[in-house]
Amino acid sequence: xxxxxxxxxxxxxxxxxxxxxxxxxxxxxxxxxxxxxxxxxxxxxxxxxxxxxxxxxxxxxxxxxxxxxxxxxxxxxxxx
Numbered sequence: 049x050x051x052x053x054x055x056x057x058x059x060x061x062x063x064x065x066x067x068x069x070x071x072x073x074x075x076x077x078x079x080x081x082x083x084x085x086x087x088x089x090x091x092x093x094x095x096x097x098x099x100x101x102x103x104x105x106x107x108x109x110x111x112x113x114x115x116x117x118x119x120x121x122x123x124x125x126x127x128x
Contacts, residue, residue, distance in 0.1 A: 060109065064098060065089060071105045082109070 056076055063070040069089055073082035085108055090097035 060106070062102065062105070064102075069098070069101045069105060071102075071109070073109060085109075 058081065059074045059076075059078075061072055061074050067089055068086045070084055070086045072080050072084040075081050085105055087101055087104060090101055
């Protein structure tokens with residue numbers, strides 16, 4: 049992993065996918081400044097299990113800004 053320059057903003061980008069949770073650090077221009085890290089999405093993808101997986105990914109990075117965009121595929125169903 050490439051260490052981010054603490055004098056420039058760094059964003060932690062997260063992708064929550066059906067088979068994997070991925071994360072990488074991006075500079076202010078959106079250019080990767082770290083390798084992409086990936087762990088398997090929990091088989092029972094409860095919110096708690098996914099958050100635990102994201103915590104595992106976050107521990108692998110030293111620092112990041114407070115901006116953390118994420119992408120998550122899926123269907124939203126209205127409950128009535």
